[in-house]
Amino acid sequence: MTLEAALASARDSRQRDQEEFFEELRIPSVSTLPEHEQDLLRNADWLQQRFINLGFKTRLLRVDGGRHPVLQADWQGREGAPHLTVYGHYDVQPPDPLEEWESPPFEPTVRDGLVYARGAADNKGNHFAALKAAQHWFAAGGPPVNLRYLIEGEEEISGVSLPRYIRANAERLRTDCVLVWDGGFAADGVPSLTSALRGIVYTEINATGAGTDLHSGSFGGAAPNPLNTLARILGELKDRDGHITVPGFYDGLIPPTEEEKAGWPRGPEYEATVKQIMESDVLEGEAGYEPAERLGARPTLDVNGFLGGFTEEGSKTVIARQAMAKVSMRLVPGQDPARIFDTFAEYVSELSTPGVKVEVRDLGSAPPVVCGIDHPAARAAAAAFEKAFGKRAQPRRMGGSIPVAIDFQEALGAPMVISGLGQPGSGAHSPHECFSLDHFHRGIEMLIHFMDGLSTRGV
Amino acid sequence: MGLAPEESERLLFEELRIPSISALPEHASDVRRNAQWLAELLGGHGFRVELVSNGGGPHPVVVAERLEAPGAPTLTVYGHYDVQPPDPLEEWESPPFEPAVRAGVVYARGAADSKGQHMAWIAAAIGERLPVNLRFLIEGEEESGGKSLPVLLHERAADLRTDYVVVGDAVFSPNGLPALVTGLRGLLYAEIEAFGPAVDLHSGLFGGVAPNPFHGLVHLLASMKDREGRITIDGFLDDVAAPSAEELRSWERLGDADAQVERVQGAPLTGDPGQPPLHRRWALPTLDIHGLPGGFTGSGSKTVIPARALAKLSFRLAPDQHPDRVEALLREHVRKHAMPGVRFEVRTIGRAVPVSLGSDHPGLNAMRRAFVEGFGEEPVLAREGFTIPVTHDFMEALGAHVLVTGFVPWDAAPHSPNEHLPLDFYHRGIATASAFMRNLATSAEGTQVPPADPPS
Numbered sequence: 001m002t003l004e005a006a007l008a009s010a011r012d013s014r015q016r017d018q019e020e021f022f023e024e025l026r027i028p029s030v031s032t033l034p035e036h037e038q039d040l041l042r043n044a045d046w047l048q049q050r051f052i053n054l055g056f057k058t059r060l061l062r063v064d065g066g067r068h069p070v071l072q073a074d075w076q077g078r079e080g081a082p083h084l085t086v087y088g089h090y091d092v093q094p095p096d097p098l099e100e101w102e103s104p105p106f107e108p109t110v111r112d113g114l115v116y117a118r119g120a121a122d123n124k125g126n127h128f129a130a131l132k133a134a135q136h137w138f139a140a141g142g143p144p145v146n147l148r149y150l151i152e153g154e155e156e157i158s159g160v161s162l163p164r165y166i167r168a169n170a171e172r173l174r175t176d177c178v179l180v181w182d183g184g185f186a187a188d189g190v191p192s193l194t195s196a197l198r199g200i201v202y203t204e205i206n207a208t209g210a211g212t213d214l215h216s217g218s219f220g221g222a223a224p225n226p227l228n229t230l231a232r233i234l235g236e237l238k239d240r241d242g243h244i245t246v247p248g249f250y251d252g253l254i255p256p257t258e259e260e261k262a263g264w265p266r267g268p269e270y271e272a273t274v275k276q277i278m279e280s281d282v283l284e285g286e287a288g289y290e291p292a293e294r295l296g297a298r299p300t301l302d303v304n305g306f307l308g309g310f311t312e313e314g315s316k317t318v319i320a321r322q323a324m325a326k327v328s329m330r331l332v333p334g335q336d337p338a339r340i341f342d343t344f345a346e347y348v349s350e351l352s353t354p355g356v357k358v359e360v361r362d363l364g365s366a367p368p369v370v371c372g373i374d375h376p377a378a379r380a381a382a383a384a385f386e387k388a389f390g391k392r393a394q395p396r397r398m399g400g401s402i403p404v405a406i407d408f409q410e411a412l413g414a415p416m417v418i419s420g421l422g423q424p425g426s427g428a429h430s431p432h433e434c435f436s437l438d439h440f441h442r443g444i445e446m447l448i449h450f451m452d453g454l455s456t457r458g459v
Numbered sequence: 460m461g462l463a464p465e466e467s468e469r470l471l472f473e474e475l476r477i478p479s480i481s482a483l484p485e486h487a488s489d490v491r492r493n494a495q496w497l498a499e500l501l502g503g504h505g506f507r508v509e510l511v512s513n514g515g516g517p518h519p520v521v522v523a524e525r526l527e528a529p530g531a532p533t534l535t536v537y538g539h540y541d542v543q544p545p546d547p548l549e550e551w552e553s554p555p556f557e558p559a560v561r562a563g564v565v566y567a568r569g570a571a572d573s574k575g576q577h578m579a580w581i582a583a584a585i586g587e588r589l590p591v592n593l594r595f596l597i598e599g600e601e602e603s604g605g606k607s608l609p610v611l612l613h614e615r616a617a618d619l620r621t622d623y624v625v626v627g628d629a630v631f632s633p634n635g636l637p638a639l640v641t642g643l644r645g646l647l648y649a650e651i652e653a654f655g656p657a658v659d660l661h662s663g664l665f666g667g668v669a670p671n672p673f674h675g676l677v678h679l680l681a682s683m684k685d686r687e688g689r690i691t692i693d694g695f696l697d698d699v700a701a702p703s704a705e706e707l708r709s710w711e712r713l714g715d716a717d718a719q720v721e722r723v724q725g726a727p728l729t730g731d732p733g734q735p736p737l738h739r740r741w742a743l744p745t746l747d748i749h750g751l752p753g754g755f756t757g758s759g760s761k762t763v764i765p766a767r768a769l770a771k772l773s774f775r776l777a778p779d780q781h782p783d784r785v786e787a788l789l790r791e792h793v794r795k796h797a798m799p800g801v802r803f804e805v806r807t808i809g810r811a812v813p814v815s816l817g818s819d820h821p822g823l824n825a826m827r828r829a830f831v832e833g834f835g836e837e838p839v840l841a842r843e844g845f846t847i848p849v850t851h852d853f854m855e856a857l858g859a860h861v862l863v864t865g866f867v868p869w870d871a872a873p874h875s876p877n878e879h880l881p882l883d884f885y886h887r888g889i890a891t892a893s894a895f896m897r898n899l900a901t902s903a904e905g906t907q908v909p910p911a912d913p914p915s
Contacts, residue, residue, distance in 0.1 A: 032759045093761060100658065122661075157759055198663060202760040211725020216747045217644065217845025220775050221688075221739035222720060222728040227748035228684065231770070235681025238674060240798060274668060279657030282800035284670035294667035302662045303673035304763050305754030310771060315648040315809045317773055317845075319747055326755060328762055330666050353686050355729040363760045400663025400762075429661035429763055 005140035006448045010132070014441050018115075021128050021440065024090075025108040025117040031068055031091035031157045040068040040153045043090045047071050047151060050131060054138055056149075066161030068153030075134070075147045082459045083146040084451065085175040085414070087404065088127025088182060089155035092119035093429045100431035113437055114423075120435035121426035126181045127151055129421060129440055133447030144455035148175060152404070155182070158202070158364030163407040170411040176459040177377040177415050178408045179450075184422030185439070186394040187265060187273060191385040191446075193378055193393040194418035195260065198296065199331035199368035200401040201341050202304075204361045205230065205348055207323050216317040224355030226323040227309050233351040233358070234303055234325060242286035244301045244329070246340070246347050254334035254370075256297045256397065263395045264292040277425040296397030300330040326363075330399060337365035366403030371416040380453035381417045388446035393419070415459060421446075461586035461893065464886055468565075470500070471578045471885065474540070475558040475567040481518055481541035481603040490518050490599050493540045497521045497581075497597060504585040506595070513614065516605025518598070525584070526592040531900050533592040535621040535859070537849065538577030538628065539601035542569035543874045550876035563882050570880040572873030573601075576627045579866050579888035587893065590900035594621065601628075601849075608849060612856040622860065623822045623899065624853045629843070629865040633719040637830045637891075638841035639823065640863035641706055642742070645776035645813030646846055647785045651676065651793065652769045654802040662762040672768040673753060675801030680770060682796045684746050688730040688739075690774075692792045695744070698780045700815070702742045702842075709840035710737060741842035745775040773809070775844060782810035811846040820860045825898035833891025838864065866891065 010017075029043040030036040044060055051058045051073035060069040068091060076083075095105035095118045103109035105118040115125075130149070137143040152162040166173060186192035207226035214223050238244050271283060271291055285294040294300075308323025310316040329344070331337060345360035352358040372378070373395050385393045398418065409416055421443035422428065423436040462470075479493035480486040494510050501523040502508045510519040518541065526533065545555035545568045553559035555568040569575075577597055584593055596619075598608040612619065632638045653672035660669050684690050702710070717736045721728055730739040739745075753768030755761035774785055786807055793803050817823070830838045843863075853861050866888025872878045 032757065032761065094755075094757070096755075097659070156761075200663070200762070202762065209726055214724055215845065216745065216749070216773060217646075217775060217843070219720070219724055219740065220745035220747050220844060221743055222717075222730050222736045223724050224726050224729045225747050227751055228680075228746070231677045231680035231748055231751065232684075232686065234673065234677035235679075240678065278660055278665055278669050280655065280670055280800070282670055283668040284674075284800045285668050291668050295665070296667075298667055300662070300666035302666050302671050302762075302764055303677065303754065303768075304662065304761060305756045305765070306673065306751045306768065307756040309748065309750035311750040311752035311769075315771065315773070316749060317646070317648070317747075318749055320749070323751070324756075326760065328662060328760070330663060353688075353729070355727050398663075399666060400661065427658070428664060429761070430658045432658060 002140055003448065003452045006136045007445055009136040009139040010441070010444045010448060013136070017132050017444065018437060018440070021125070022108040022115070024124050024128055025115070025120055026106055028106045029091050029119065029153065030094050031153055032094060040091060044069050044071050044153060047090060051149065054135055061161065061165055063161035063164050065164065066154060066159050067157070068159065068161065070153070070162050070165055071149070071151045073149040075143065077142055078144060078146050081145050082176040082454050083148065084454055085148045085150060085178045086130045087178060087180045087408065088130065088151045089123050089153065090127070090151050091153040091156050092122065093156050095431070097431055102432065110437065114434040115437055116432060116434040118433055120433050121184065121422035122428035122433065123155070123182050125422065125435040125440055126420045129443040130181055130447055132444045133451065136444065136448060137451060143451055145451050158366065158403055162404050166407045167411045173412060175412055175414050177417065177454060178412060180402055180405050180408065180416055180418040181420055182402050183398060183418055183420035184426060185424055186396055187424055189389065190391050191389055191393040192396050192419055193373045193382060194398040195371065195373050195395050196333055196397040197369040197405055197418060198399055198401050199335065199337055199366045200328055201331065201337045201344070201365045202328040202363040203341065203344065204363055205233070205325045205327060206359045207352070208321060208357045209355060210319065210321050213321050214319040216319050219319060223319050225319050226356050227320060229353045229356040230323045230325050232353060233348055234327070236351050238301055242284065244299065246344050248343055249299065249340065252334045253299070253332055256293065260395070261293070265394070266290055266292060273424065295399045297332055299332050299335060301327065303327050330401065331368050333368045333370050335368060337367050341365065366401045367406050369405045369409060371405070371409065371418055375415045376457055377415045377417050377454065377459050380457055381419060381450055384446045384449035384453050387449045388442045461889070462582050467582040467886070467889060468882065470582060471575060472558040472565070474574050474578060475569055476556055478556045479541050479599065480544050481599055482544055487517065490541055494519050494521050494599055497540060498523070501581065501595065511607070511611055513607055513610045515607035515610035516600040518600050518605060518607065520607050520611050521595065521597040523595040528590055528592050531591050532622040533594065533620070534896065534899060535594045535596055535619070535624045536577065536580045537624060537626045537853070538573050538580070538595070538597045539599065540574065540597050541599045541602050542572070543602050547876060552877055560882065564879045565882055566877055566879045568878055570878050571867040571871035572878065573628050575880040575885055576865055576867060579885055580627060580892045582889045583892035583896065589893065589896040591896045609852045612852050616856045619857060621857055624857065624859045624861045626847060626850055626853070626861060626863045627865055628847065629863050630867045630869050630871065632713055632839055632841055633716050633869045634714040636712060637834050637836055637838040638864065639826055639838040640843055641816050641840045642778055642842040643814040643846055643850060644844050645780065645782060646773055646809060646811040647776060647782040647807065648773040648809035649789060650769060650771050650806045650808060651679065652767060652804045654767050655764065655800070656766055659766050660764040662764050665764060669764045670800030671764045672801050673765065675798040675803070676768050676770055678798055679793060679796050680748060683792065687732055690744065690746050692788050694788050695785065698784065699744060699777045700779045702738070706840045712839050713737070740844045742777055744777050744780060746772065748772045776813045778813045778815040780813060782812060811848060812851055814850050814854065816861055816863060821902040822860050822862055822899060825902050826862055826864060826895055828898050829891045829895035832894040833887045
């Protein structure tokens with residue numbers, strides 16, 4: 001069991017590891033679409049088989065109220081050594097809009113050292129590299145730490161399976177460190193370590209006007225139009241300066257410390273990079289806050305989708321009876337999703353206009369998480385990144401939410417490391433999602449170092 | 460004098476048996492057959508008939524003229540011989556193309572819209588010698604949006620010169636009074652597309668700095684109309700002409716039209732509370748959003764910031780607004796209210812000028828008196844909130860006075876199952892058409908046309 005042997009095994013197996021990675025990318029494990037249910041199962045089986053081959057004890061967990069199983073894989077062969085839990089998810093976002101993909105989303109295609117496929121960065125590249133790290137340790141005599149992988153299939157749909165399982169089995173799942181392996185790099189070549197994660201409240205607003213669709217010539221002027229109403233409501237949720245107008249929305253919010261802020265990237269070069277990644281000429285946002293703060297430490301409100309009325313080519317002068325909007329809010333430490341949802345729902349109803357009934361539904365939420373980076377496991381991760389990538393990891397707050405992080409934190413109480421391998425511009429959720437193959441291979445080495453670091457430095 | 464009632468009904472029923480559905484290609488030969496049937500009928504009564512196909516659409520216009528009254532005014536009667544598809548078939552109580560009379564009402568597709576209308580004019584014209592020059596323009600593409608008639612009007616405007624046009628496609632008021640339409644709203648239909656980032660983005664990773672095109676769009680839309688429905692675009696209302704005193708007096712006769720509308724739309728009346736609902740539907744402009752596609756619209760959640768979002772919207776325009784000026788105001792408003800980071804593109808995809816049909820030419824008086832003779836009621840001056848595009852074509856191409864009216868009750872279910880027409884309306888319609896043509900000739904000779912008596 002030597003670190004050098006594990007690293008050598010990784011270096012010798014690059015081609016094979018990559019081909020195997022592409023196999024997983026070919027599985028269209030879109031968790032939100034019912035027609036892909038079998039693909040989710042296939043993906044879980046595919047991963048399970050690989051862990052079995054390595055000698056892990058595995059289980060596919062079906063949890064009441066859930067849709068897709070959680071894969072649990074355990075190896076307890078290093079008595080007395082620290083125990084590491086690795087979290088990832090095998091489900092992916094829907095690939096639409098399909099016409100914007102340059103190559104099919106479930107046919108991994110390499111261009112300029114990047115593999116393009118839905119799920120490449122979010123999250124198959126991450127968890128598969130973690131599986132490979134264990135495999136190369138086995139080739140070198142076995143991992144230096146005890147390992148548990150929890151890979152779920154409901155991350156993109158805010159499913160209940162893993163959270164319920166963790167909370168119901170907190171004692172049996174005790175661990176020394178949780179690696180929440182669903183993040184990415186902070187900048188080109190610069191790894192990140194997350195100190196806090198935003199939470200989320202995802203809502204759907206349904207507006208209903210008349211009893212039937214109406215002709216706008218005959219009834220326009222006197223008929224309630226739910227599209228007009230929804231546009232009004234959405235237009236009032238945020239002012240022109242980007243401040244969210246939901247009453248009490250910012251109450252209790254914990255601002256970042258001066259020390260945290262000092263470490264954040266800023267300046268024209270950083271802004272240019274963010275613009276380039278987003279393929280946007282401008283940065284939008286709340287007046288009075290720097291981009292890095294807006295990205296990770298300020299709450300947001302975004303309209304994610306709108307449906308209703310006539311949407312084909314050409315014109316139809318209809319006053320639709322119904323319209324729907326999807327609106328989500330990213331939350332930061334100090335904000336409580338349940339309270340935010342209630343205030344939001346009430347505020348939206350107040351903003352409605354005469355004759356239109358508005359109904360707000362909660363489609364899923366996750367509280368924000370603070371995990372800190374001043375603990376041995378985080379330092380082990382930082383050291384491992386430095387060895388594999390030659391760069392110090394940058395502390396940051398993360399804009400996305402990883403709902404299960406709060407469950408890990410509250411139920412297991414173990415130190416948490418939140419990071420990942422995706423390069424900036426990996427386009428998670430976008431039509432050109434891609435993953436750097438260099439990051440994939442060096443990421444495997446980073447994880448090998450990380451496991452070594454945990455065993456030698458302790459947690 | 461005139462056709463025997465049995466004969467005028469026989470003719471109507473004969474036409475109602477032809478399933479002239481212009482929207483369905485499998486009925487093309489029926490539509491053609493209907494045109495020929497009209498041509499033979501009118502040709503047999505001294506009309507010079509032509510079926511005009513000019514490439515504007517698939518179905519011919521029946522042009523039939525009897526211009527044998529030198530010095531007398533020329534009247535053109537417009538109608539359409541095509542009908543809507545009859546589905547849902549199972550909701551008809553008798554077959555849609557087998558006219559069935561129950562309690563004095565004939566049920567058939569096209570009975571009200573609009574075979575019963577133009578047949579009343581034809582029955583009047585073939586039943587007696589009337590002292591006007593008369594032309595029928597009966598098209599077969601009204602229900603399917605063809606352009607044969609507008610093309611004909613513009614290509615042959617000189618041959619089609621006329622003093623008056625009757626667009627006989629309108630209906631009675633909801634409280635049972637005949638209606639003479641004095642105004643139609645116009646339209647500007649536009650698309651506003653908002654562009655944010657070049658690709659869809661993850662709202663967790665980029666929310667807070669990514670320009671979300673939806674926000675730009677909803678801000679813009681919210682800035683165009685206030686909570687209560689008043690349009691707030693600068694200068695938008697400047698050209699809106701108030702209804703005339705005569706119209707306002709006439710509208711008082713309509714009774715509680717609001718309750719009727721409320722019942723049909725299944726929701727309370729909305730809009731500017733400072734304006735009566737009738738004004739909001741007839742005489743004031745509107746802004747309605749028709750569609751707002753964009754982003755993730757499936758069930759469940761996807762945390763995406765979309766690259767683009769689109770709004771389809773239209774303004775109904777009141778006389779004397781003009782779609783060109785409204786378009787300019789809209790573009791200016793978009794320019795002024797655009798949020799930084801979101802680029803907007805405004806595209807116009809439909810326009811119609813609002814129509815004022817005037818209230819002071821001899822034809823109107825002739826029609827008022829004719830309704831008193833035929834139905835025993837002075838017509839109300841009504842407006843419609845929608846456009847009848849052909850009305851504007853007649854005014855523009857022929858420069859004639861256009862009268863928009865009809866002999867059909869308000870709730871005759873055009874476009875719906877069990878479309879019907881009370882035969883009493885049909886026969887009174889024939890009498891009204893006949894009286895109108897005689898009145899027109901008298902008023903043209905300079906005879907003082909006395910104002911019609913108000914109904915007792």
